[in-house]
Amino acid sequence: MSDVIRFILDGQIQAVHNVDPELTLLNFLRTHWRRTGTKEGCAEGDCGACTIVIGEMRRGAVHYRAINACILFLPMLDGKELMTVESLRGRDGWLHPVQQALVDHHASQCGFCTPGIVMSLYAHYLNRGPVDVATLNDVLAGNLCRCTGYRPIVAAAQVMYDYPSPSGGLGDTETQTLLASIQRTSMLALVHECTRSGVMKKFFAPRTLDELSEAIGAHDDAVILAGGTDVGLWVTKQHRMLKTVISVGDVKDFDLWVDTDSTIEIGAGMRYGQAMARLGSYYPDMGALIRRIGSVQIRNSGTIGGNIANGSPIGDMMPVLIASGAILVLRKRNKTREMPLEDYFISYGKQDRQPGEFVEKIILPKPCAHQVFWAHKISKRFDQDISAVCGAFNFTIEKGHVKAARICYGGMAATPKRARACEDSLMGKLWSYAVVQDAMRALEKDYQPLSDMRASESYRMTVAKNLLYKCFLADTKNEEPLDILELAVESHG
Ligand SMILES: Cc1cc2nc3c(=O)[nH]c(=O)nc-3n(C[C@H](O)[C@H](O)[C@H](O)COP(=O)(O)OP(=O)(O)OC[C@H]3O[C@@H](n4cnc5c(N)ncnc54)[C@H](O)[C@@H]3O)c2cc1C
Ligand code: FES
Ligand code: FES
Numbered sequence: 001m002s003d004v005i006r007f008i009l010d011g012q013i014q015a016v017h018n019v020d021p022e023l024t025l026l027n028f029l030r031t032h033w034r035r036t037g038t039k040e041g042c043a044e045g046d047c048g049a050c051t052i053v054i055g056e057m058r059r060g061a062v063h064y065r066a067i068n069a070c071i072l073f074l075p076m077l078d079g080k081e082l083m084t085v086e087s088l089r090g091r092d093g094w095l096h097p098v099q100q101a102l103v104d105h106h107a108s109q110c111g112f113c114t115p116g117i118v119m120s121l122y123a124h125y126l127n128r129g130p131v132d133v134a135t136l137n138d139v140l141a142g143n144l145c146r147c148t149g150y151r152p153i154v155a156a157a158q159v160m161y162d163y164p165s166p167s168g169g170l171g172d173t174e175t176q177t178l179l180a181s182i183q184r185t186s187m188l189a190l191v192h193e194c195t196r197s198g199v200m201k202k203f204f205a206p207r208t209l210d211e212l213s214e215a216i217g218a219h220d221d222a223v224i225l226a227g228g229t230d231v232g233l234w235v236t237k238q239h240r241m242l243k244t245v246i247s248v249g250d251v252k253d254f255d256l257w258v259d260t261d262s263t264i265e266i267g268a269g270m271r272y273g274q275a276m277a278r279l280g281s282y283y284p285d286m287g288a289l290i291r292r293i294g295s296v297q298i299r300n301s302g303t304i305g306g307n308i309a310n311g312s313p314i315g316d317m318m319p320v321l322i323a324s325g326a327i328l329v330l331r332k333r334n335k336t337r338e339m340p341l342e343d344y345f346i347s348y349g350k351q352d353r354q355p356g357e358f359v360e361k362i363i364l365p366k367p368c369a370h371q372v373f374w375a376h377k378i379s380k381r382f383d384q385d386i387s388a389v390c391g392a393f394n395f396t397i398e399k400g401h402v403k404a405a406r407i408c409y410g411g412m413a414a415t416p417k418r419a420r421a422c423e424d425s426l427m428g429k430l431w432s433y434a435v436v437q438d439a440m441r442a443l444e445k446d447y448q449p450l451s452d453m454r455a456s457e458s459y460r461m462t463v464a465k466n467l468l469y470k471c472f473l474a475d476t477k478n479e480e481p482l483d484i485l486e487l488a489v490e491s492h493g
Contacts, residue, residue: 003190005074006182008055008081008175013182019074020192021203022235022242026050026069029084037085037115041144043070043236045229045298046384048143051116053123055081057179062172065273065300066123068142071232072301073225075203076249078188081179085115088122090166097163098122098156105156109147117143120296121157131158141383142295187211188250197241205247212251212358217333220355222246226269227301229294230310248305248358255303262366268305268359275304282367285375285392286320292377293317295384305359308344311351311415314387314454318345318416320375322408323392324364331360338363342408345415370396370403374471378463380454387411388455391467395431397475402426402435409464411455412447421445422468436472440465 005016019028026043029035029052041047050069055062056079088096095103098121108114117140124139136157140150188205204219206212216222222244225231234240248254254269257278264282266275272290276299280287293299293316307317308328318341326341330353341362344352353359367373375392379385389411396404405426407419425442429435449460 003188005078005188005190007077007079008178008182009084010087011174011178013178016074018192019190020194021073021075021190021201021245023074024070024232024236025052025072025074025077025082028074029069035084035086038069039112039115040070041112044233045071045294046142046144047113048116048120048295048297049113051119051143051297052085053083053119053126055083055126055175055179057176057183062175062179064123064126066120066142066297067300068297071228071236073203073228073232073235073245073247075188075190075205076225076228076247078205079179079183079250081175083119083122085118088118094166096122096166097160098125100163101156101160102153105152105159107148107152107156113143113145113148117145117153121160124157125160131161133158138291138383139296142297187215188247194241199241199243201242202244203247204245205250207250208252209254209360212246212248212254213331213333215246216358217356219244219246224248224309224358226303226306226309227271229298229302230306248303256361264364264366266304266362266364268303268308268361270304272299272302272304282364283320283324283373285373286324289316289320289375289377289390289392292379292383298384304362308341308362309351309353309359311345311349313348313413313415314390314411315416316377316387316390316410319390319392319408319410321362321364322416322418323375323394323406324373325394325406327363328359329361329363330357332357336360342416342418345417348414368396370398372397372471372475374474376467376470378455378467386454389449389460389463389467391464391471393468393471395426395475397431400431402429402431407468409447412449412460412464417447419443419446431472431476433472436469440468443468 007014026040029038039049041049045068051066052069053064053066055064098118120139120143136154190203192201194201204215206215223242225245225247248269254267256267258265272293276287276290304317307315322342327338328341328344329336329338346352372395377387377390379387387410391409394406395402405423407423410416422439422442425439443464449457451457
């Protein structure tokens with residue numbers, strides 16, 4: 001066990017002792033170290049003003065990702081390399097190519113968003129990412145700029161590789177050596193007495209699955225922390241005190257991906273950024289849907305396990321995973337149990353998870369012949385927005401007839417929920433305009449959606465029906481009249 005957090009900053013190993021485990025990296029940078037280049041806009045992962053870059057060793061190479069410092073707890077930095085906008089500072093006023101390109105293209109006015117934009121582009125630069133407009137729009141979707149506008153920012157990013165490569169700083173091998181020297185062999189265990197309340201706060205970061213299950217078994221009231229894109233906001237927005245936290249971020253192989261002949265196994269700790277292309281290669285609509293979860297920074301932190309475990313009725317992964325027929329694997333100490341993912345959600349805020357149990361992995365069947373898989377998310381903005389409604393459809397169509405149907409919606413009930421009446425109305429029938437019309441009506445038996453700030457009840461129902469119709473049209477390229485497409489009056493993307 002160890003109680004010191006170690007990370008690399010500007011080529012030096014930093015050691016931080018006796019830290020409040022709930023201290024965010026952003027607050028640490030700004031108030032303890034006066035590194036005020038990293039800004040706070042929203043403190044909830046939305047605006048990107050706090051973007052920093054993290055480097056870490058993964059399977060023999062250093063991987064870089066842009067993330068939001070405002071919802072990252074400082075202990076999550078242990079064993080990693082941190083780069084802030086100040087890390088790019090060169091000698092004699094020298095600017096990094098990303099910065100020089102932004103200057104040359106007049107891509108900053110008030111400048112508040114600029115450090116975050118620099119860091120998002122810097123991560124992309126380190127990863128030698130492509131610079132077509134669509135990719136850059138995606139890279140910048142988690143960075144709000146209210147006064148410059150994105151045209152000059154994108155134009156600058158398109159030419160960032162044309163500038164001379166930066167000199168100085170650590171080479172790849174030196175970074176790897178330094179990172180290797182701060183990897184720990186035992187669990188990080190911090191205990192900190194809160195000066196205001198006297199409460200002893202604890203933070204554990206196990207290294208192996210066995211250590212994790214032991215730690216969760218021993219502290220079954222602990223908050224499990226994965227990417228922190230939900231849990232971070234409990235602290236920054238709800239001001240909750242987390243007495244005991246168990247972080248899964250350093251657990252070896254918790255982000256595993258196992259391909260068998262008929263299934264894909266995904267570790268609960270797999271981040272969206274890691275899963276997007278892989279899942280998309282089997283289920284293209286799953287990849288496209290993940291691309292619309294949060295922003296690059298959120299997808300670089302948020303995990304699939306966290307999306308399942310938080311139990312939200314609008315978690316975007318649930319409709320696609322349930323429609324695909326995913327099985328959830330829960331673990332408590334050495335015992336595991338499996339269930340169809342849809343059975344995990346009992347009612348609003350209540351899931352079938354016992355104290356001491358955690359989400360270990362998800363098992364998905366691979367797509368099979370004659371399968372139609374389609375999914376779509378409806379939200380007010382295309383990027384960086386939570387669903388009003390999300391629908392996923394998985395049909396087996398043989399000889400023009402529906403042989404199997406799994407339909408799941410998010411945003412239509414208190415939990416993610418299958419549309420059983422709608423599925424039943426399709427089973428065994430001709431995959432046709434008239435049958436789909438009946439199935440659309442059957443959705444009224446499945447759901448009584450709520451009205452809230454995202455959408456009204458009638459909008460949700462109308463959209464849910466239309467999504468099914470859109471799936472039918474997409475599959476059949478059908479030229480039938482559009483008279484069954486109901487009009488949704490609210491404006492959504
Ligand atoms: C700006 C922003 C945009 C977002 N956009 C979207 C979006 O478009 N779509 C969407 O669906 N969500 C969105 N989210 C929500 C969030 O990103 C997801 O729910 C994410 O998947 C949570 O994963 P995490 O790893 O960050 O979980 P954490 O925040 O670490 O944890 C979430 C919950 O899961 C529990 N938990 C985590 N891992 C496990 C485990 N292995 N076993 C048991 N319990 C566990 C935690 O205790 C907690 O209750 C957004 C969040 C932010 C801040
Ligand atoms: S301060 Fe807005 S994303 Fe962090
Ligand atoms: S330059 Fe002002 S918000 Fe972007």
